[in-house]
Amino acid sequence: MTDPRAYPLGGRRAWSVYAAAVSIYILAVFHRSSLGVAGLVAADRFDITAAQLSVFTMVQLFVYAAMQIPVGALLDRFGAKRLLAAGVTTMTLAQFGFAFARSFEAGILARVAVGVGDAMVFIPLLRIVALWFPPIRIPIVTQLTGLLGQVGALAAAAPLVAALQFWGWTPSYAAAASVGIVLGVVLVLVVRDSPYPDHELDRIKVRAIARAVRSAWNTPGTRLGLWSHFSAQFGATVFALLWGYPFLVAGQGLAPGTAGLLLMLMTVTTVVTGPLVGGFVTRYPFSRSTLILGIVGAIATVWAVVLLWPGRSPLWLLVLLVVVTAVGGPGSMVGFDLARTFNPPTRVGSATGIVNVGGFVASLSTVTLIGIVLDVVAPGGPSTYTVDSFRAAMSVQYIVWAIGVAQILRYRRTVRRDLRENDPEAYAALRAGRATVPR
Template sequence: MDASWQQRMARLNRRRWLVWTPLAFAFLASYFHRTATGVVADSLMREFAITRAADLGGLAAVYFYTYAAMQVPAGLLADRFGPRRTILLALAVAALGATLFGLAPNLTVLYCGRFLSSLGVSLIYVNIVKIHAEWFRGREFATMTGLIVVAGSAGFLLAATPLAFFVDRFGWRVSFLAIAAYSLLAAVACWLLVRDRPAAVGLPSIAAVEAREGGGPPLAAAAAEPAPPENGWDSLQKILLNPYTWWPFWASVAVYGVYMAFMGLWAVPYFMQIYGMSRVAASNHILAMAAGTMVGGPLIGLWSDRRATRRLPNLLVSSGFLGVWLLLTVWNGGRPPEWALYPLCFGIGLGMSGVNLNVACGKEVNPPQWTGVVAGIVNSGSFVGAALLQPLFGWVLDRNWGGLAAHGVRIYPLSAYRTAFWCCAVVLALGILFILWIKETGCVNISRRERATGPAGAPQ
């Protein structure tokens, strides 16, 4: 290998982390908005006279409906205009939404702020996936997905105990104004440091790198593909008609939906009402779930890339999630001993980590130049699930409410939570069935082979 090429490779390896780091900080804001309403749930119910759990679930679900709806447009924006410009717009909109939420004088403005925050952050992840495809090798994809989840999960950490302390000291409104300021700072950093592809700074493309290193069939397939149509409609149709696109989508609906129904909204009320915990003590258990996600994300990504398998680690980890969830549901009638709660919460976060492989599963059964659109479609499943299950969880609680309330907030009995837990267990079991139907790719892009032979009708 000549010295000039080695120098360019060294520059590429340094520069890609300079590009990635501000994106990781930007992604933190997305996770913060995902779970913050759970920590301030009682404050919102009291200040805006929200009396039913289903109504609070609806406010939280605005994030997930918006996020899910915007995943395909986010992919089209990433493929057409590039991540740098799209993420700048995303963070500006998210900052405006957080400001409105923090200043909201009534429920209508609160909903508008929630919507705009969700609209902004919904564009970030798919554009990061696009950056991963442009700056990192294919065999590094799942590992990078795990690392970005670690970065995002820092938002979970901030939206747990630190937010609870901050709310108790300064109030929930100041908290959201602070995240608005953070979003603007992240926007400036991304604009200054992020570049859409290595060629923008005179460096070799990842395709050229993989060719030089012996990238093999995935690279050959990418080079043989025609450029995507300008309007993206033809590519979208082909992706939607590919049956293998949908199994990881539905697996994400089920597994991530259950995780966010609990971690993102109802865990803090459950711990406060059933165990009599303070807001800070209850939020500490959110930290345990976030820690499980932060540990599981990179480990399962590294396992998948190193062993060249997607479906098996996804199946094993998600089955572990179901096992931990059943323990939470049946142990002591849905009220496990308090000493067991931290391990259970860590296990829930760890068990959700299989979802991180679903975008890779979708990416590898569709042409590589459509990565942004594919990532948007598959990733939307997670937020469809959360949008459906957060209000459903609240609806089940309302149906089993015993009539007790305190300071304008409904107090739900253990039996109500246990019924909701059982509903979630059924959904998780369905998710595992969907994982069984995911196409095993061996961590390479098989889209050309599938078009040549035709998709099979059963798990491969």
């Protein structure tokens, strides 16, 4: 039988398409994370409180989360390349706006637009991975995607701290925004939606999109993926995007350079552990939720030690904290593998969008709660933050973890029971280490 593909799965053409697309994701992670080390500078620039500072990240994450399901549906309708193009264009314009913003309102508008553009990158990138690589390599390439995204987080750590110190706010953010112009050109020239030459996207009508979203939502495996992402991702996201740097500098008394290095260590940890998580998922698909529960338990335990430590924590404990917290990033990617496993290809975009909502709803909630608590216990602003202020504020994470873990346990039981009763072959395959789409 003649192979209908114009290019082989996982070949050189596949990797060139992937490289062009993942470079946009790296830039998106940078834009998303860039406020993490600039929080204290932003508070001075815009003359705002902790709650107002958290609004910058809150609105960005809210827009990102709110757009995930629509983006998943639009992906099924328009394809990955068009959404990536829209995403990089929107992020570039937004970051230029943030570079020149002087008022709190202008800054909020820019962060909203960053969230809009960011929302149109990751899910299309996962679609490219699913179409251009053989199924057995998809979990590993998915983890590689998360790993490479950390290059953006690295650039948003110590290098951005240095840029802000030497160049100032506007030149630093404007230079970062200009990268999007170059990557947009590369996208147009290199990326294509599928290796199939006659691949035509179905012109899905609005009712069909709604049905796909509804079917994906009603699949227990999708909900298990959502709550897995919810529970594992937010700790690292909240720490890297906004509150980790102030916690380390104002709360724990570290020098800015040391705090920046710890944020970079988070990224290095993600790079190292990503392939390990991907390998575990490939070999033990039945135990994916158990892996998530273990990661969440480890993060919560280390945070408990830090928060209960009398006074400021020693450096070795803070190093352990950032390392363990960082593992939640690769761990959260397991949620997407669950969505892919339990949904047919025709609605993977919708299912992935639903899963991606989870972590960012958790992050949005936690960022907001931390800002509110800080304003209550330290109403004088960043200059009055202490270790006790952050001890109270960071404790709100346990509320979010408790909700997520309860839901993981609930839907894990549902998924396993339904599989065992309705599709024993798929259940046996998962137990044997083979991930198949249930009938």
